[in-house]
Amino acid sequence: MTQERPHFVIAKDNIHVRDTDFDGGGSTYRRNDYYSHGQTLIQGIKSVQQRMRTSSDYFKDRSFLEIRLASEEKLKERYKNLLLNSRITILDLVNESVGYAAIKAEDIALLESRLKEYSETENHVGKSYFSFIEEIRPVPVQNRISANLRKVIEERPTDYVKVSIESFSSLPSEAREYGILNQIDSFMKQNQGELTGSYIHSTGNVVIEGKVMASIAQTMVEDFDSIRNIELTSKLFLPRVESLSDNFPEVKIKPLEGNAAVCIFDSGTTSNNDLLNEYIIDRIQAINSHGANKYHGTFVASRIIFRDKLLDQLARGELTPFAKVLDVRVFGTDQNGDDIGLDESDLVKLVRKTVHNFHRNIRVYNLSLGFVNPITDETALDDSQVSRLAAELDNLSKTYDVIFVVSSGNINSLYNKLGNVPYPQHFSEDSTRILPPGESFLNITVGSIATNFQIGALAELNHPSPFSRRGPGFAGTRKPDIVCDGGNVTTSGHRDVRIAASALGENTGDIAYDVGTSFAAPIISSYAAELFDRIPDASSNLVKAQLIHFSTIPTEMSTFNRPNKFEHLGFGEPNLSLCLESLKSKASYIFEGSIAQQKYVKIPFWVPSILASDASRNNRKKLKVRATIVWNPPTDRRKFTEYSLVHLWPNLFKVGANGNEEMLQLTGLEECSYREKFCPVIRIEKQFERSFSGGLWSFQLRMSTRWDVPEDYEQDFAIIVSVEDPDDTLDVYGEIINEVGIRYQTLSRVSR
Incomplete structure (x- = not known):
């Protein structure tokens, strides 16, 4: 034994x-001409006040402004000083010395009087409060319009575009709950636009989605000072897969041991496969659609329930289930058969509601999906700011002590890229980096490695799958966190089931074959669910630590022809048995x-x-x-x-x-x-x-x-x-x- x-x-x-x-410390910024500096700041705050008066925002109790500090000064070291002595609250950080801020209308007169005293008194009273401020001004309109939307406005101003509007976070509760939403809705209708969704982000920003003419989007920002940012709406992307299937004879199924469970937000699961139905906790239809292509969601669910050694289990004539699945369908098809998905606002509200309702019994949530740039269809990852969904997932993870497992995403038009640059040099393009919300800090992002190899396969054994998006993540973080089997592809582009990932198909007795990071992530979700189930009172910190700590980089990676293997494999492939013993x-x-x-x-x-x-x-x-x-x-x-x-x-x-x-x-x-x-x-x-x-x-x-x-x-x-x-x-x-x-x-x- x-x-x-x-x-x-x-x-x-x-x-x-x-x-x-450790002791704290501080310093005073010195200037040659405090009088002129003070007068410049006074003019800046007056222009901010004037902007507030002319804004179309119905509330006039605060102004939004851009503040710029002197050279080598940092907002994170001065924000308390600004709040106490200038009554300026820093909201958004543009860089170390530039940020967007708010000041209440009732405090502007006080600030002006203090700046006047600083500028005009002999000893320039308040030097330590104001000398480090370089400039105060209204937030420029162009800074509040994303680069991709500005391009559309310049080149195709009459095009109707889907936009996401984000308010500043420091709005009074009435304005946050009703005011700005009603005003934007009214503005859009007056300009032949349409509001399609909204929610309040965990940071307090109001997020509004709609469709409007590009030129009108700029007018909206010019009219409403409370708009922090407007951008083209990123597309929620679910890989479109083609079924390759086979059949197998009747098999036995072992009893499920334990209570491991995973929730998936996907395309839905079929009810035609009796081998899966027993392990589906519930099917929640969260999207109204003409139809549904449930192949992807069924594949994901099977990988959670029976994991990645399905063919070995079938060869023995016995399947071992490891977890149950709560199926939440967020994708469907329209009347033309094209895929449609929830808008960001509806998805965020749905994820919040689902986690709130189920977190006591389900600690793991699988998202084999991502956001792409609506113009390029490549990654929507932004190196200056995490996506709203990634931030929302981090907040939910911390609030409810759960883990989201997110696929790193598949490279679009893989063979088009390979026609210009061979594997693995095609990864050199920035467009091959992970999809949001994979840049989430508190959760687990999963890439794919090729655990099967045959002659004609593109990736060698245990090398990164050619389609698997790479890191780094936001702010240079190591992403993906870990990897698992998601299949391999051929040099010719023809599909080979011997090197693909496998799962139960849409009908009883079917085996499905496919490739994608979508099918690597559910294996890790299944592992995480088992760890939560088997270790009483385990926190999400511990489960994440176990999966990372007991991951290793395969020895075969010594022959991988790219310098940074961690961009592809993160901390490596986890060993579940070592997590437990x-x-x-x-x-x-x-x-x-x-x-x-x-x-x-x-x-x-x-x-x-x-x-x-x-x-x-x-x-x-x-x-x-x-x-x-x-x-x-x-x-x-x-x-x-x-x-x-x-x-x-x-x-x-x-x-x-x-x-x-x-x-x-x-x-x-x-x-x-x-x-x-x-x-x-x-x-x-x-x-x-x-x-x-x-x-x-x-x-x-x-x-x-x-x-x-x-x-x-x-x-x-x-x-x-x-x-x-x-x-x-x-x-x-x-x-x-x-x-x-x-x-x-x-x-x-x-x-x-």
Whole structure:
């Protein structure tokens, strides 16, 4: 009988917390001519006030403005000063020194009087309040119209276009709930336009969707000061797949063990396959459509229920179900048979409602879909700001402690690209980057690798699937997070079922074959659902940490002919069994906790003495320490590239050769290590061959924040630390039990 080795759990009683020793500071910006500077600011605030008076907005209780700071000054360091002394509230960050802000009408006179005092008094009273401000002015109209819409306005002003309108977030509640919506609706109708949907984003911005003549879109921005941005509506994209199918004889199905469940937002599932029906919790029709092509949704559901080894299971004559599926249909077909999907506003409201209603029983939500640019049909990813849907998913994940699993997206017109540039050089184009909402920070984005190879296949074994979109994600983050089998394609373009992904088809007894990241994501969704089901009280931080920590880059990637393999594979392909159990030579520790501001949290783990004392391996690697830290920070898309508001800083303490504790510099790390400031995943891998002893090592964490994170905010996190024998020969797990077994409990798991 195989020996069980559940991971060790670090008890909260063993965690050491102490105060940090950081002090704050500030500086004053000096000018040669304070009088002229003050007069310039006064004229700026007067022009903002005049703009408010002429705006068509029915509420006149506040003005929106652009504020620019002096060279090398940063808004994140001055925003509290601006709020307290200028009564200016920063809303959106354009770059480090430029932002959009709001000031209430009742505060403008006070600001003017203070600026007058600053400008005209002998000592220029208030220098520390105002000298660092370079300019105040109304937000320019052109800055509030997206580049792709501006192009349409210039080239085809009479075209009717679908637009998304986003208000500033600082609107009074009455204006947010009714005022701006009614005004925009009225404006559109007066100009032969149409309002099609709306919702209030988690950041407080009102989002309105509609159809209007391009030139009228510009007039709308000129008339309404409360409009923060107007852009062409991104298209919700679902890969159009063609069915290749086969048949199989009757099979047995094992009983489903446990209560793992996944919700899918997709094209719907067929009711014609009796092998799937038993595992469909419910079918929710969320879109009104003439018809529905349910092939894609059925394929996704099958991959969640029976996973990716379907053909092996069929060869044995027995299927093993792993999870149930809640089917929410968000795509359909029109009278011409063309695909239609929900608008962004309807999709966001639906996802919110679904998660609110089901989060207690369903912790994983699969989105094998994405948004493309309506002009180019390529990725709608924006390097300056995360998409509204990605931000909404992050907010829901944190609020309800759930995980969204999102496909990275497929490359459109793959063979057209390959006609100009061969695989894998075609990935050099920026247009091959991931689709939104795959840039989500708190959730899991999944790419595809080719786990099958035959002569004529385009990708080699365990190389990135040629169609799988790559990273980086927003602000240079590592995306996709992980990868899984999504199929391979041929050099000729002809389909080969031997290298494709497989699933149950639309009718009982059918096997379907296809390729796509859409079919890699549901495997990870199924894994995540099982981890939630098998580990009582697991948080989304822990489940995400497990899937990342126990992922590896395939060895075959050493022959992949592109420099940055992490753009394609993220942290690698996860091993579900390792998520649940340590190995003889590789023991893992798990801790979930929280950290307050101005505190150090020290998390201890034991390194057995056998790893330091093995004399047979002198001058060779004796120890590998691997750690993964995941947290769910508050986020704010209005802060653009400073979207994530909390970072955790790690330090590693070892026991030195003399037996004393030493803090290590985290240098000389393994290639797969990852530490990007304010990205909520840290991966550390380091090997040791000398100058260390067994004993109590530790990771120490410190939190830093930016913008308006409350002082009493505590950040939840999960950390997994693995202590490993690089030669894979020593009984590391057994030695930990022998030396300090009483110190650690083992991870509670529901057996299968």
